[in-house]
Amino acid sequence: MLDGLGGTQGTRETGPAPTYVTAEAATSEMPKIVAESPPKLPDSPVKRSRIGDLPMRVIYRILAVGVAVIVAAVATVVGFVSSGSSDQPGEGKTGQIAAPSAAPPSPGSVSAEPSTSVSEQASTQASAASASPSDTTPATPSASSSPSGSPSPSETAAPASVSDGFEPAPDRSAVIAALTDPRVPDLPRDKRLARLSGKAAKGKRRVQDEKSGVSLVRLGKPWKVFGASPFATKQVLPKAKGAGHRAMVVSCPVPILVQRESKDTALLAARWTLNHHPKGGKITWTASQPIKNGWLLAYRVKYKLKGKTRFSMAAVAVTEISGAKPAMLFATIPDTQRKYWRAINTAVSSLRVK
Template identity: 65%
Template sequence: MPTYVTAEADTSELPKVVAEGPPKPSLNLSGSPVKRSRIGDLPMRVIYRILAVVTAVVVAAVAAVAGLMYSGSSDQPGEEASGPIAAPSAATPSPGVGSPGPSPSGSASPSLSPSPSPTVSAARAPGRSAAVVAALSDPRVPGMPRGKRLARLPGKEHKAKLRLQDAKSGVSLARLARPWKTYGAPPFSTKQVLPKVKGGVTRAMFVSCPVPIKVQDTPEETALLAARWTLNHHPKGSTIAWTASQPVEDGWLLAYRVKYKIKAKARFSMAAVVVTEVPGAARPAMVFVTIPDAQRAYWRDINTAVASVRLR
């Protein structure tokens, strides 16, 4: 029988497979682990968003700095940024009485200035006295009226057969028929009135006296101041609207509508004032008549009253 000889081959041990653990972090000189950046681990869309936000912040900061630099001298409240100063006109007129001052912006363009009102224009006219300027600056009084004759007012004409003598003023005037009657004169020289209207505040009257205001250079201006003074005998807040302005013998006549309110209701009176020079008298004579709308049936008596003024 054959004999089998078992041969043992040279064998060596297989290397052991050992699973390695996670890499140990690097240590710095102090022994603490070195921190590594995680940017590389971020998705690209996140990086783009971060860059967009940073860009927006930078742009806003630049705009804010530019705005501060542009504002310059206008950083005070209520101030405007200074601009180029316009050269003054070669012949700038000096402002007269009642004329507006220079524009705050220094502009010389007349289109930027409001057109003056009639009252201001009249007040700025050369030769006006301080009293006339004050009267024309009064919001109750419009500008100097243009020439216009007194029209025949509505109502029944009452012919006056008698006359009153005003020794203080140096004139005579009609004594109006009933229901007009003479009344206590002060502060006037003569006074005639109509009976009071029930519930009325104003009263019709026809009076005369030396002018109670400063005499002006012309009868027209004296009449203007006299008409303004007569507002003292109308309700508070009354205003004037001219209806006539005409010369009379040695004087001037102004007629006007006096507007006011009584218990919040608009009312008015028709009125007229005559100023006339009296030879040898220290002051001109003034004749004043006013009749409220509640007694409009007697408005024609205004024509009779002003036409009756005569030197004594």
């Protein structure tokens, strides 16, 4: 029997084993793959940032404390600078302004704009700040009742308010005190005001004094209406070189204690007008005469400027007003503008009760 390999039938050819058997027998065992163990971590952990370990609430508290410290430091520096600057020369320390006293004001020394609260308190003490002419007086010291410069008690007393009905002073103590002033001579005998030198000051319109209840002529050029304070109305001339004061014609309620006699009231008013003349002025009377519902006093005020004797022509007219303080017209013109003295005649003769 053939074995299919070219041998004889019934026989098996012996020989080397097939190659695939040999190859299979000669194959060696595959080596085992063993995975390497991972590197061993160090015993001590890696150090981390301390800030990162802190809780957020601790961080917030630290920040808040820091901000508070900075704010306190800034406030301390600012306070130190402020306190230091107030001690510099020419700078006063700040503080609350004391309210003015409610005591009756001295004539000629009351501020031009008193507070409402003071006026209400003063009215309970028979002093009407709203209707009193002291509201229109400047803050200059009043004329003294004696060489020492202290006003008499009767002059510092305030009259009753208009709303309560006006009442004059009960006696002449203020007049007696005023006549002891070396700047004020005794009242002269009645004498009419003469026509003063200069050109007549013509005027067609009138100035209304609502506070006093009177009106007067509005003088023509070069006169002009000016800021009235501390008076009710005011007309002035241009400033003159070498004059100790500015020429003016003003009106207001009388700024002094009113007397029973208009002549006495005019005397106290004339003495008060020395506040609006150069320091050291003395009065010399030139006229004293009655006018409708009042009295007129004209006078010269002599004073010295830079060692040279100078003077001004002046006049005061007092007019009675029913139920209120009398109205006062005051005019003064220095000798450097004597060509306008006639305006005093014009102003006085034009005074009318409204």
